Amino acid sequence: MNILMEIKKYKALFMSLVMAIVLIVFSCLVFSIWKEYKEAIINNQKKQMLLTAQTMGDNLKAFIEGYEEDINSLCAMEDENYKQTGEKNWNVLTEYVNYHTRYVYDAILEDKDGKLLKSLHGYGVKKVYSITGINDEMSFRQCKLENGEMYLVVKKDLPDGNSVSIVINTKSYYDSLVSNIRLGTNGYVIIKDSNGIILVHPQKSQWGISVISGREVMFPDADLTSLEQMIARQKRGETGVAEYYSYWWADPGVPEVKKISAYSPAYIGRGFLIVSAMIDYNDIYIPVAAGFFKIGLVSLGIIAVVLGMHIYIGTLWLQKRKDREEIAYLLELNKILEEMHQSEETIAHQQRLQIMGTMTGGIAHEFNNLLTPIMGYSELLMLELPQESESYDNAMEIYEASAKAKEIIQQISSLSRKNMETAYKSVNAGKALRRAVKMVSSICPANVRVEEEIFLGEECFLGNETQMNQVILNICVNAIHAIGHTEGRIKIKANKVKPYELEGFKQFSVSAEWSSYIRIDISDNGEGMSEEVLKQIFDPFFTTKKNGEGTGLGLSLVEQIIHSHKGYIFAESSAGAGSVFHIFLPAIELKEQEVTQNMESKHNGVLRLLIIDDNPKVLKLLEKNFSKLKVTVFSCMNFEEARKTLKEQEVEALITEQYVAGKSGTDFCMSLQGSYPELIRIIMADRVTKEIVEAKQRKIIDDYIDKPVSDSAILKSVKICIERI
Structure with a gap:
């Protein structure tokens, strides 16, 4: 009885332990799912906010470009009026303001000292808070007029020293195009210049202040560290989404909150403005948490019902799985042993074939050296002896036996025969290279120029000009790809050198058969190559281009062609510093001789x-x-x-x-x-x-x-x- 109770006790403890493990695993799983679900929803909201900021930036750019065109049109109309009447009255400004009252508050004409010359409302510029250069003549500004109100201004400097400006009603622009974009309960869109000066904000009191230093003055107790880090990225013209800690500046008490801001630059000419959309982090987080909690309750009920069934079924399945794994392990082990045995036999067979191939050359050479005097002296004996004599027959037997041995050696040697079909001839290096330069120039895009420094006279090399053209073309095409769309150059330089100049490029001895070489250097100022890439450029099928844009066979073929011409090729490069290919071809010495007719x-x-x-x-x-x-x-x-x-x-x-x-x-x-x-x-x-x-x-x-x-x-x-x- 006591034994049964002890068994039940340990069984209960075991089941409790299993349930605890299941609950821990389930909790971890729920937390993981919650984390992925939350991140997916928040990331999706971030993408939507970034799209909103980018769209607002595009609209702002188009809005300002429209007023740039309006100013240019006003100036053109005034020039035409001047040609007809001989005076400049700038009445077109009044007509323009009356026709564009929705966003345009005024159009003003100022002299070079900033003195007001003409205006519909009679207010000149009192103070300038922000200037963003569009081009040498035009700029986008935030100004306070003499009436005390803040406006956005598109200003153009005229050749006579005066300037004409279109004054945009900031509040009308914000109410019509910005304020209707709702982001959560408190979210909004803000526009700043590249120096962090606020141009458009829901709170009018923050217009014209620096987003950091201005708020430090307005809210001296606020911690702006997190905000300052994000503003630094915005000032660099970056596009992105950031989570940071800030305040709701317009709310009573200025509460500190965690925000999400999506920001994007809006480029206007050579400068840019910053458009950022922000939302309270809780506006996203709280609905997500509530929805997931409801889903979790339903899932928990279903899991609780199913869990009991799975424990029993799982015990049986584990035992069956263990048996299957043992059987599979034994089968796999047997398969591995068989494959190892076959691999050992294959390797041994390949090694025997390799040894036989290596020995073939040596055997053929030694047998040929033995057979040459045998055949030669037997022929001499046959010439000296009478054909009807027995000695002549003996000599013939020796000759025929050595001839059969020769056939056997030839059969062994024939296993390695391969054919090529390219004929070589004497090629004038200078002329061939100049023709290749013209060919390369014809395929170069407009941003790449080809330079040549060919210091060759009548030097020649023995080879195939078509193949050498292919070498030059392949290297130059790679250079064009390395240069890309930037301005670049390809330089082809050639001269005659002595063999010792190769020693700086190679570690092994140079062939002594040629007294001089033709050196060809092909350099470019493209993106260059890293040391790892440089080690592999001559390997077949190696390429740094995208899939479908290169086969990786160009430079491999170049190396084969150069080696078949008994030459050498080397490459030097580093990332960002361009590349140089050095080619050395043996120069042949031409000798004036009389060519016989027959x-x-x-x-x-x-x-x-x-x-x-x-x-x-x-x-x-x-x-x-x-x-x-x-x-x-x-x-x-x-x-x-x-x-x-x-x-x-x-x-x-x-x-x-x-x-x-x-x-x-x-x-x-x-x-x-x-x-x-x-x-x-x-x-x-x-x-x-x-x-x-x-x-x-x-x-x-x-x-x-x-x-x-x-x-x-x-x-x-x-x-x-x-x-x-």
Whole structure:
């Protein structure tokens, strides 16, 4: 019995604890809903008040602009009267006031000293409280006339030193256009100038006073700290809504209250007025609280009925959910283990493929070096031995076996072949850049000017002019977007420089194949780029433009084109300071030579070949074979030695290893094209790469031969190149 009572006791305690937790959670939920509901209603009211202030500002602007046009019309009418009668009587002012009595109290003419010259009521300006400049001739003012009343005045200075003003009845304007806007029980609209001088207020005694210092005088015990912070934002011309503490100045006792004010500037010419709409915070809060309290009572009753049912159902659901989660966890764990196993196999397979691809080049190179002397010396034996002898058959077996090995190496190397279709030629850099500048100028908007400083003569580079135009255009289009609608400039500067000037831009060594570079600097004074953006500008699909305005491929394509021309590109920029793109293209040296009418006639004598290979065995074999064919061969083991030979000897064809001492044979051929345009250039390739195919199709080289090579293969390639010319 005691055990059952203890169980019931603990069960009651448990249920009490559950109910307490439910009540706490419910209270938090109700508070959260109340907070969101209250903020939503108040924020909606703030938006309505801001819209009211902005609308009043637009109306005020249109109201003042109407009187600006009226003054200009009055002046024009008086000028026309002067042309006809020869005198200025300004009778148009009287007619204008009589016709516009709803808002216009008077129209007055004053001399340069402020002395009244003409007025319908005879009152001149006694004191000026506020001046807001509209333009050099016109201003909007708050003035007290000699009758002691405050008015709003639109004044225009005339060329002869006099001035004409339209006096607006402030009370009529407020009663007709402002006072009918109701904001809660005590809310109202107030108009101030940009210095905080009150122009329009429900309480006439506050016209012409400063919203801060004037009220400090009128109400010395008032705390204006919160109001002063909001007025500071209004004076800066900001638009917004603020909650602050102030007073109802017109109520007895001047009670302190929390207010909401929506304010917006109304720009009139070069100055602005401030229109603010204000309401008592309680006018919004109290109705919201009452409505939510009623909703809360109804909701509480419904929840109390449903809560008991859900406790029991929830217990069962929790148990079922726990079981499902355990099953789902085990299934997910099994899935993850399977995916990890598959990922490990995939990664291992990719690594094996990558290792095989890396090894392909080295294997092809080593096998070619071994097969070259085998094939070469077997050919020599076949030439020296009688064809019917057994030794001749043995030599042929060696040759055929090495030829089959060559085919296997070529099949391995063929896996990486790709094609390009752009032909390169010698391009005059100065002329090409000037044509590009004209193209850029034609697409620039009126606010962007293009400047050029091209200090180039007959310097040339080997490349494709269309692609280089695309490079210049892409960079300049980005500069135009960076400048936007402001006044800006794009400057294109070019000159010839030495390779050491690249050291300031790059951390790795510069190729020694070119003795000089053409440097192109494209700068703008646009918005610039941050350091983070600058690091990514050449990445494909990276863009700072809005969706649909850019693909992020422009600068990526620029970098690819420059690299395919064996050049370099760098960018410098900082936010707000514009950008500079530096481009370096290898300059080729042009050499005056006599162009023969028929290339074949040049080779009627002994054919002279220059062969470059860092394997002395291959060079020795080729020299021996070519000597029997009466072909003069100059052999070199590096590019420096080859350059010296070209200067000293007359050579018809150059045959070079794909890479010699780690340097590219393609780059070496490209560097010779300007100095030796008639020289046939052939690459001996371990494996045909994208660079080799590009070089042939862009006419950087004339042909390529798969290694291992033989004298007959070289002569065949040279003959084909001669016939092609």
